[in-house]
Amino acid sequence: MRPPLAAVLGIDVGLLQSGMGGVAGAELACAVSNAGAAGCAGGYKLVGAPLSAMLDRLGTGTDRPVGINLIPEVVGAEELDHQLTQVLDETPPHVYVSLFGMPDDKVFDRVADAGRHLVVQVGTVEDGVRAAGLGAVVVAQGIEAGGHLLGTARRDELVAALRAELPDACIAASGGIGSPEEAARAVAAGADGVLLGTAFVVAHESRAHERFKALVTAAGESDTVITDVYEIGWPGRRHRVLATAVTADPDQPKKFIGKTVVEGKPYLVPRFSAAVPTEATTGRIEEMALYCGLSCSAIPAETSAADVVAGFAGVLPGSPAVTN
Template sequence: MRTGLATVLGVEVALLQAGMGGVAGTELACAVSNAGAAGCVGGYKLAGDALSAMLGRLVAGTDRPVGVNLIPEVVGPDDLAQQVEQVLAETPPYVYVSLFGMPEDAVFERVAASGRVLVVQVGTVEDGVLAAERGAVVVAQGTEAGGHLLGVSGRDDLVARLRDRLPDACIVAAGGIGSPADAERAVGAGADGVLLGTAFVVARESRAHPHFKMAVTAADGVDTVITDVYEIGWPGRRHRVLATPVTENPKQPKNFIGRTVVEGRVYPVPRFSAAVPTVATTGRIEEMALYCGLGCGAVSEELSAAVVVAAFARVVPSFRVVETG
């Protein structure tokens, strides 16, 4: 017997929003959660006062289940532990912890001790099994996904193999889900729900730069490439992006091509930066990292987060408990 995602998170729609750093601000996360799904804000490298400011806006914007996404391999174990402690200390119990990639065992133990829900995105069966055994909701990311890639398997294949190993686990599919039909296929492979990234990049509440949004809505899957050129700030990880002058000519100098503002602080943006262009970014936007999944062909207009959630609510499972075995 396994418990459905709706029960685990306390949501009405078994849909997670990806915690995309920069793009997924509190406006988007709260809008998704207020629409009945599970929103998620991108915590990325925020800490201290900057993280506190974001958490304050998050809890002021919704009293429904909502997540904070953190990235273990970007910040390292010590900083991640501090981020987790800050999230747990400064937010109410309905805020869940979302991790992109596997943390050390101490993080699993700390979140479990707090009674919070832990969501962990993985790209391999081995990591999925370990995360499920430690009590986490497992997000199975396929290579169809936009952004950084955690494995080499296709979405439905990874979901099916995880379901075979983990009949009672709560498994969410991620990667290339741009339409309800894509979601139906993922559910058919064994998923309890889906995670959307690209579809929310172009949501009205998203902080993605207007050029970024227009590029996604005009694109099809063939316009994306898997590369590792956007490595400044996040080295050693392949990513799927829209093809740009930088992906086409990766031997260009690492000059500064713009600047961006994060929680009131101004940062220069070098060519090959992993940072996405947001509404607070200026410069050569067309050269920056435009993360985009294979499902972009079904994402053709800027809609409100609530409209996106409603479209998928008809196809993702809302079951509370299902018999297994």
Template sequence: MSLLQAGMGGVAGAELACAVSNAGAAGCAGGYKLVDGALSALLDRLTAGTDRPVGLNLIPEVVGPDELDRQVAQVLDETPERVYVSLFGMPDDDAVFERVVAAGRRLVVQVGTVEDGARAAEWGAVVVAQGIEAGGHLLGRSQRDELIAALRAQLPDACLAAAGGIGSPAEAARAVAAGADGVLLGTAFVVAHESRAHSYFKAAVTTADGADTVITDLYEIGWPGRRHRVLSTAVTRDPGQAKTFIGRTVVEGKPYLVPRFSSAVPTDATSGRIEEMAMYCGLSCGAISDEISAADVVAEFARVLPSAEVVENKRRMESNVRR
């Protein structure tokens, strides 16, 4: 399927991922820092909720190489082959790529530069080109279609998906015209019924437009050193506030305090000053006005996206022409 769902930590639980996959697209749950029993619980729900391909997203720079290796081992040991591995950003070395590919798993890697995309493509990964129009943590500094065009020029046979600022079928069609084989949606799925985003977060996305988002590095507790696009809040407008606790949340049954400037998103298990928390949101929000089911999101975009068969045939034809 040429429509992928972003594995957004906290927001994309097994319920959303399975709903997307059951609708015929590629669903993905956010693994974030989960390991051991907490990760096993998520993987159990993920495999029980769908018999279709579905993924787990992991973040190399947040957990580090040792923890990433543990997470990957759990995915490979505890799930069937239809569960693919999705990486947000690049690992320190290619050992993770080698391990995933050797296990016969599909690999999806989100990148922000041509260099990283080329490295991921060498391992047969679906390369997701993220532009700065995207919500959440930003991996590069290029516009989406500029990055897609550059990647396509260097990687004519790669499977490329575009991410960033895609809130309507028309915008998805523009990304395909720029050279993408498909698209990855994040913000559009934040407001899905099955999303675990807090109701305040969902409502804020549906009433916002691109001008209500800002790129900042303020929400850095838990994920330092990375710029991100969020909805403008009292925190982004006044960054001199104290790093005090402003809420509570629960992750896989374990309670946590949420400090101001935390990178954690407000979920349906979060309480406190939701309006001050990190509400990741892309420029696509201007085209998103309703909370709908994940299946309806998939149906809306599928009509403008090429099928997997069309993508494969196109790549074969282009390869034959070059020969």
């Protein structure tokens, strides 16, 4: 019998938290890990001192498995190499590496040689087969997911197709999972665990702007759209967001609509920026990239990261309340 996600990563609940750039700081990641799941901080484009500051908080905030998410297509191979060097040199062994999208093959070898777990999110069967063959835990992302989309398949279709190709691989499902019932459906399709993003956007420990959180908890599935308008900083990739005045009229001028601060450094936020509004953001919040998956309809209120984890413990393989 193949081991569930919980056994592979050494966690109590087979649940991964998405490493959402801006939203998922070390505080959220550590809270999720301390609750028994696998938290993950969003590394995004951080490098040098800003990344070191996050890694320090991540490594000291929990002694449980916790991850740092990096995005190969956004930073490129050279910058990813720099980020990975910092992660492997500056964090203890319980910090795993999470990648959104496929890197070069040498990245898999480097992470394995360092004795770290590698989790790779994919949107196609081809990428999933390749990632699993190189030793990674595979996250199958369906188009129900909030944020940037790696493929065109629905979640359970992709999970089932990957399971048919990879009977012994560890596969987690991502996209539209806001309730234990939806997680159970993903497990029935062949998943060994799940990854949640939108459910953690509204966690108390999330760095999402309070207005962003309020809009997510008030939203239903029909309030989300798949678009490509928020492309400044991350071009060429569709994303699911809450419908805004910007998604309704993509011909507006690309002028600055706000300000934000990332690891102590101020930035202007242009209309159509891929950056999410955080607690450090001011300006026209409701025009910014409000990434949100179909799971929003099952997320009625802000809650703690620990409560989110507890709500899924009983339905996921490897959890104390589940008999395998």
